[in-house]
Amino acid sequence: EKMAASIGPPPVEAYNTVIRSYAEVGDIDSASKWLARLQAEAQPDFDSYQAVLDAYASNGDAKKVDDIWKELTAAGFTATDQTYCSMLRAHCVAKDAENVQVWVSRFEWEGIQFNWLAFSELVRFYLEQGELSKALTLSEEMAMTDLFDIGTGLWLEQLQAAQRAGETSHLEKVAAAMVRHGYPLNAEAKRITSR
Numbered sequence: 001e002k003m004a005a006s007i008g009p010p011p012v013e014a015y016n017t018v019i020r021s022y023a024e025v026g027d028i029d030s031a032s033k034w035l036a037r038l039q040a041e042a043q044p045d046f047d048s049y050q051a052v053l054d055a056y057a058s059n060g061d062a063k064k065v066d067d068i069w070k071e072l073t074a075a076g077f078t079a080t081d082q083t084y085c086s087m088l089r090a091h092c093v094a095k096d097a098e099n100v101q102v103w104v105s106r107f108e109w110e111g112i113q114f115n116w117l118a119f120s121e122l123v124r125f126y127l128e129q130g131e132l133s134k135a136l137t138l139s140e141e142m143a144m145t146d147l148f149d150i151g152t153g154l155w156l157e158q159l160q161a162a163q164r165a166g167e168t169s170h171l172e173k174v175a176a177a178m179v180r181h182g183y184p185l186n187a188e189a190k191r192i193t194s195r
Contacts, residue, residue: 012038015035016051019031028052031052035051046080053065059093060095061094069087100122114142116147119142139155140177143177155183156192175189
């Protein structure tokens with residue numbers, strides 16, 4: 001406070017460091033307060049908004065994410081693929097089926113690329129909704145790209161969901177897809193598929 005009074009407000013990058021630090025440890029209230037302070041004292045940049053948006057997305061606070069989206073666009077910033085991914089993640093975590101579909105459609109017609117976090121939340125969302133085939137289709141599509149490594153964990157989650165649903169034929173499809181895309185069945189996958 002004393003330093004700011006003598007030399008002026010800190011640069012936006014300093015605010016962003018504080019905002020992102022709070023956001024990364026899950027203290028979203030403090031991150032939001034620092035964004036509000038920045039808005040009162042200077043002009044936030046894109047990273048200021050994105051940090052808070054990411055934090056709210058992780059918690060599935062779709063209302064706050066929508067509010068930050070409006071602020072970001074009203075300030076004249078153009079959303080990036082990361083921004084879209086955060087919007088989708090927030091609505092997946094919030095289990096907001098209507099808006100998940102809205103954002104998935106926007107990805108398709110605006111050519112947005114999934115990041116791993118948005119992809120994994122969407123797969124989990126589909127699994128929780130009982131839409132096992134959508135989860136598998138999305139996983140296969142992503143496995144054919146070089147965007148990121150899907151990892152064995154999401155394939156196992158799909159096997160477990162199919163097992164819980166008693167969907168033996170789907171279980172076999174997931175296991176075959178896993179192997180086809182370079183993920184050999186590990187001990188857990190073998191245990192699930194052998195039942």
